[in-house]
Amino acid sequence: MNPTAGKGRAAYAGEGVLAGLRRAGHDAVDLSGPDADAALAWARAAVDGTGGPADPVDALVVVGGDGMVHLGAQAVAGTDVPLGIVPVGTGNDFAATLGLPVRDPAAAGAALCRALDAGAAGIRRVDAALVTGPGLAAGTSAGTSVGAAASTAAGPRWVAGAVSAGLDAAVNARANRLRHPRGSARYTVAAAIELVRYRPWSYRLTFDGVAPATSDAGAGLRLRPGPAGTATWTGRAALVTAANGPQIGGGIRVAPSASLDDGLLDVLVATDLSKAGALAVFPSMFTGGHVRRRKVHVVRARAVTIEPGPEAWVAGERPLPVAHADGERLGGLPLRVEARARALQVLVEAR
Incomplete structure (x- = not known):
């Protein structure tokens, strides 16, 4: 406990x-x-x-x-x-x-x-997601009042819910540092602070095992075919979230169609939103309505590698957020997130 x-x-x-x-x-x-x-x-x-x-x-x-x-x-x-x-x-x-x-x-x-x-x-x-990468932290700060501070040795980490590597990760980190208010309101306060400071970051995403789109949600994200069946996207984004389950942050429906047992990740990419655009998108994330917006895309894939993009090193760029998962600190990019089908057994009352 x-x-x-x-x-x-x-x-x-x-x-x-x-x-x-x-x-x-x-x-x-x-x-x-x-x-x-x-x-x-x-x-x-x-x-x-x-x-x-x-x-x-x-x-x-x-x-x-x-x-x-x-x-x-x-x-x-x-x-x-x-x-x-x-x-x-x-x-x-x-x-x-x-x-x-x-x-x-x-x-x-x-x-x-x-x-x-x-x-x-x-x-x-x-399903569970397995995360690997050189930037994985050895653990998180024990004793924090937000999250369990599930410390692990540096190495692969299992994730039940979602890996956040964009604005949602920055909000998560800010919420973990705040002492007031208590409870879920802390995430809302953290979001308000981070939205004021927000500018889109530069990313490079490499997808493995991309599934056919079931809607127009990911159709506008132009993927470039790569070797061995991979596909890449490079650009600026506000949100990059590899979701195994549909929600994070105490009810934010970040990937409303994500399933826990389809063997795939729902990778949400909200591209180069302005500050006003990000402010408009955030409230709709509580209902999942953000996925209907023009610059919000969902790519369903078996795995994704999230890396800093070519502009991440330009002078004056804000550092990319440290990735978080299940409310816990994972570490810096690059990270590879892979769906592992049926890797986790959970006790659920038979219905």
Whole structure:
């Protein structure tokens, strides 16, 4: 559990979840550590069967927000151990996409027990994104009040929701630094600050496994064919987001058509918006209406490499935002984001 998530609700909720699991006859062990590094190390050891307070486990449960989902994914993605989620954080976007009870730990705990009791019927296999690149951070700052600060060793990172590398990443970083206001309003305040400073950045995007467009959403983004079936785009953009799921930031519908089980990323690219254009687009992102705007495009692909564009090094250019995922800091560009089909098992009540 992340004791800082949901304004401190997660610690209290976590104790209730532990008690409920034990009353239901499960052998529940608290793997929370003194910091995120220790918690992740214990979780990985328990999942891998290499020691720790619990060895091995049949499921890993996280109590918190999207940052705790991110931490849990580092331990269980690519394994046969399912992830249970009790969403009591600020955003809870991944849990909301799965249809889990949000900010209701009693209901979420009861649903978790029913999913465990259902066996294979209570497990849903969904996609996850695997991120690689030389700029990946060794971890995030432990103990922050926004996100779980899911620290990992520098290397591949699993992502449940979306990788943000544009204005949304800058807003995420700003929100993580703000201390007031509390809750989801912090993201709105951070967005207002970053929109005042905004200018579009220069990018180069290389797509692998581009799927046919199902609408006109990505038709205006002129892709140049490359070797081995790749396609590239170079230009200025306000938003570059590689989404596995449809929403980020506590309900922002960044990629409203994204699916958790299609083996593809929905890569949103909002090209060279003016400051006024960016100000106009932001409110419509809460409903997903931004994808109907002329300069907003969605490319569905198996993978995308996000790099600084040729103008990123010109004197006077603002540095590109540090990429974020699931509310957590990933690191600087270049990064490659690849959809891994059915790489993550989640506990979801059978319906």
